Amino acid sequence: MAHRVARALGMITAVAGIAAAAAGAADVRTVTKALFAVPSTTGNEHELAAKIRGLLPKDLAVEEDGLGTVAVRLSGPAGPILVLAALDGYGHMVSGITPDGYLTVDRPAAPPHARFDAYLLGQPVVVTTAKGPVRGVVSQPAMHLLTQERRKALVEGFSLETAFIDIGVRSDREARAKGVDLLDPVTYPAVLTELAGGQWAGPDLGMKAVAAVLVDIAAGHRPGPAGGAAVIAWAAQTKFAARGRGARPALGAARAKARWQPPRALIVDVVAAGNGDGVPVPGGGPVLIQAKDEPSPLQQAFIKLAADLRIPVQSLTAAVSPLALPFAGPPSEVLTVALPVRFLNTPSEVVDLRDLQALRDLLGAFLAKGAGQ
Amino acid sequence: MNKRITIFLLALAVSAASAGAQSRAWDILREFVLIPGVSGHEGPAADYVQKMLPAGLKTERDAMHNVWFTVGSGKPHILFVAHVDELGWTVDRITPEGRLRVKPGGGILPQTVEARPVLVHTGRGPVAGIVAPRPGYDARPAQGETPEAPFTAESFDIYLGVGTEAEARALGVAEGDSVTAKKTITDFAPGLMAARAVDDRAGCAALLDAVLRLKPDAVKGKTVTFAWDVQEEIGLFGAAELAKTLKPDYVFAVDTFVSTDSPLESKRLAFLPVGKGAVLRAIDSSNVTPKSEIRRVLALAEKRKIPVQVGNSRGGNDGSVFLAGGAVDIPLSWPGSYAHSLIEKIDRRDLEALADLILAIVAEWK
Numbered sequence: 001m002a003h004r005v006a007r008a009l010g011m012i013t014a015v016a017g018i019a020a021a022a023a024g025a026a027d028v029r030t031v032t033k034a035l036f037a038v039p040s041t042t043g044n045e046h047e048l049a050a051k052i053r054g055l056l057p058k059d060l061a062v063e064e065d066g067l068g069t070v071a072v073r074l075s076g077p078a079g080p081i082l083v084l085a086a087l088d089g090y091g092h093m094v095s096g097i098t099p100d101g102y103l104t105v106d107r108p109a110a111p112p113h114a115r116f117d118a119y120l121l122g123q124p125v126v127v128t129t130a131k132g133p134v135r136g137v138v139s140q141p142a143m144h145l146l147t148q149e150r151r152k153a154l155v156e157g158f159s160l161e162t163a164f165i166d167i168g169v170r171s172d173r174e175a176r177a178k179g180v181d182l183l184d185p186v187t188y189p190a191v192l193t194e195l196a197g198g199q200w201a202g203p204d205l206g207m208k209a210v211a212a213v214l215v216d217i218a219a220g221h222r223p224g225p226a227g228g229a230a231v232i233a234w235a236a237q238t239k240f241a242a243r244g245r246g247a248r249p250a251l252g253a254a255r256a257k258a259r260w261q262p263p264r265a266l267i268v269d270v271v272a273a274g275n276g277d278g279v280p281v282p283g284g285g286p287v288l289i290q291a292k293d294e295p296s297p298l299q300q301a302f303i304k305l306a307a308d309l310r311i312p313v314q315s316l317t318a319a320v321s322p323l324a325l326p327f328a329g330p331p332s333e334v335l336t337v338a339l340p341v342r343f344l345n346t347p348s349e350v351v352d353l354r355d356l357q358a359l360r361d362l363l364g365a366f367l368a369k370g371a372g373q
Numbered sequence: 374m375n376k377r378i379t380i381f382l383l384a385l386a387v388s389a390a391s392a393g394a395q396s397r398a399w400d401i402l403r404e405f406v407l408i409p410g411v412s413g414h415e416g417p418a419a420d421y422v423q424k425m426l427p428a429g430l431k432t433e434r435d436a437m438h439n440v441w442f443t444v445g446s447g448k449p450h451i452l453f454v455a456h457v458d459e460l461g462w463t464v465d466r467i468t469p470e471g472r473l474r475v476k477p478g479g480g481i482l483p484q485t486v487e488a489r490p491v492l493v494h495t496g497r498g499p500v501a502g503i504v505a506p507r508p509g510y511d512a513r514p515a516q517g518e519t520p521e522a523p524f525t526a527e528s529f530d531i532y533l534g535v536g537t538e539a540e541a542r543a544l545g546v547a548e549g550d551s552v553t554a555k556k557t558i559t560d561f562a563p564g565l566m567a568a569r570a571v572d573d574r575a576g577c578a579a580l581l582d583a584v585l586r587l588k589p590d591a592v593k594g595k596t597v598t599f600a601w602d603v604q605e606e607i608g609l610f611g612a613a614e615l616a617k618t619l620k621p622d623y624v625f626a627v628d629t630f631v632s633t634d635s636p637l638e639s640k641r642l643a644f645l646p647v648g649k650g651a652v653l654r655a656i657d658s659s660n661v662t663p664k665s666e667i668r669r670v671l672a673l674a675e676k677r678k679i680p681v682q683v684g685n686s687r688g689g690n691d692g693s694v695f696l697a698g699g700a701v702d703i704p705l706s707w708p709g710s711y712a713h714s715l716i717e718k719i720d721r722r723d724l725e726a727l728a729d730l731i732l733a734i735v736a737e738w739k
Contacts, residue, residue, distance in 0.1 A: 102636045113511035122485040122714045124559040124567070135559045137567050137716035141638055143480045144631045144687040144712060154637055155482060164636040166718070168561025191557060193490040193501050195534030196544055201490060201503050272511065345511060346488035348503045350532070
């Protein structure tokens with residue numbers, strides 16, 4: 001009898017979770033758009049952190065650390081668990097100002113792939129300064145004047161060595177008068193492209209969408225039966241590798257583990273999809289990623305929950321990502337739940353809104369129902 | 374006074390009364406750069422030109438979408454011409470996976486649109502797409518691996534968000550549709566911007582502004598033709614069509630001066646700074662302007678206190694196709710950094726100086 005009651009309560013909670021998710025159907029898109037507009041690169045996460053704080057309910061106490069990580073605690077049956085997402089995206093920053101007012105560029109962290117810097121050539125960019133955004137373009141040589149040799153050197157050989165941002169001034173003094181300073185983040189303008197088939201594309205869209213899912217869940221969370229606190233954290237400096245021997249974990253994740261010491265960790269991340277080599281498939285639902293091809297309680301709980309809720313999920317065995325690395329192995333149990341992203345780590349990351357909604361529904365139901373207890 | 378002049382003067386009188394003498398070139402440019410007009414697909418751009426011209430003005434438009442009108446009579450016959458077409462692509466075929474393969478339409482670096490949004494201009498309106506990054510873009514090449522194939526317009530494809538050819542066609546996409554970059558305007562400061570298609574919408578805007586500010590008595594004693602032509606970027610074809618019927622004594626082609634005012638380029642030629650005035654192209658790849666004509670233009674500019682720079686650069690101009698017919702080609706410009714890119718840069722002062730120079734030539738050229 002007790003078992004039946006518990007099961008019925010569980011179903012009611014799950015249904016309530018879905019209802020809450022359905023009610024928030026428009027919200028996760030709205031929140032995604034709101035976060036998408038805010039630049040956030042490693043070491044320059046403060047504007048996105050402030051935006052997230054502003055979107056969270058006032059009655060939730062916000063925890064922060066010295067690097068900019070933001071976290072809240074949600075009471076309910078899912079805890080104790082750490083649910084961790086990144087607050088930072090890959091990007092560039094101002095490394096210098098030339099006497100004639102052009103900005104030179106560097107990266108705060110290693111690029112995700114070898115072509116990452118090459119996307120800058122000939123593009124509009126935004127330099128986020130203490131005085132506000134400054135619009136600029138990354139210089140490119142005029143086609144008419146390029147010899148084959150110059151083309152090879154300047155176009156095919158483009159690198160940060162030849163990346164100069166033109167902000168429409170003629171001296172370093174004028175550049176500084178606009179508010180430009182060393183370390184200011186350099187990002188692409190937040191222009192969202194709406195594609196057919198319910199897909200959105202834009203720079204850093206995957207990371208912003210994942211962050212938005214957790215904001216939307218936290219904003220709509222209603223305390224359930226006690227089970228311990230779930231800590232929802234948006235970690236700063238996750239693209240920066242912690243130093244040390246062996247594998248290099250994300251600094252923000254390593255700090256999160258040290259701070260909260262969770263027995264279980266749920267990493268909410270992005271994963272490259274649609275490369276034509278099978279799983280993950282965009283539109284196929286959130287991706288459950290484990291390092292070993294062995295069932296884990298957390299993974300099984302998510303598979304069951306997804307089946308109960310009829311949410312499609314995909315499973316993938318892959319090397320542990322830097323974000324999950326600090327939690328790999330006992331005493332922690334870790335599962336990565338990832339949003340499939342086409343053209344990941346390019347200026348046009350494509351997100352299928354069905355995946356976005358499914359991720360929101362799945363995580364929302366997990367935090368409301370507490371699967372895996 | 375013949376009927377053609379009467380209609381023109383009436384139209385201009387109405388136009389001048391409503392617009393006053395303030396230059397509108399900058400506002401026209403900002404609006405015009407956003408209108409698609411890939412070479413061979415200039416219909417909407419030609420529509421815009423005709424819409425902006427004074428009401429009642431009788432313009433001509435041919436099957437290619439060249440638009441022009443002529444006023445006045447007598448010698449000399451002066452032609453001003455700017456091209457409305459822009460760089461872009463044309464849909465060549467739709468793959469079974471619903472992606473688009475394209476043909477290039479002029480010189481734009483393919484690398485600068487890799488993983489960037491574009492618009493496909495279909496019969497049912499624009500459809501957004503993304504130029505797919507090259508396969509394996511995120512792989513780390515192994516040492517000694519064969520260098521990857523170059524990324525070219527012929528090799529890239531456009532992702533629309535669909536997975537089959539039928540779904541792509543259901544969006545209205547078809548072979549032959551034009552494709553442009555999804556355009557944004559970068560405002561560095563008031564009066565200084567960068568955008569795709571400044572080449573040659575700035576020339577078009579300067580011509581339109583000059584027409585809108587033209588005083589009715591300025592065209593006495595000469596014949597003046599204003600033309601907005603097509604297919605310049607793929608071989609001066611629109612100008613060549615006009616040259617079959619128009620036989621000017623002087624042609625002032627109004628187009629970009631490819632400037633080396635940028636941090637990457639050698640300053641040994643074409644270094645005319647942005648913001649220092651309109652430009653007279655002394656030599657480019659298609660024309661050598663006679664020194665005597667350069668001196669005449671400079672004297673006129675000095676008299677009217679219009680800042681003008683003289684330089685040599687590369688690239689052709691529409692005026693060159695009128696040379697064989699007996700015209701003297703005097704190309705006018707503004708200094709344009711980053712020509713043929715998504716970020717063509719222009720200063721409002723240069724554009725307005727260019728429009729002023731056109732007005733001065735109309736009024737005083739003999």
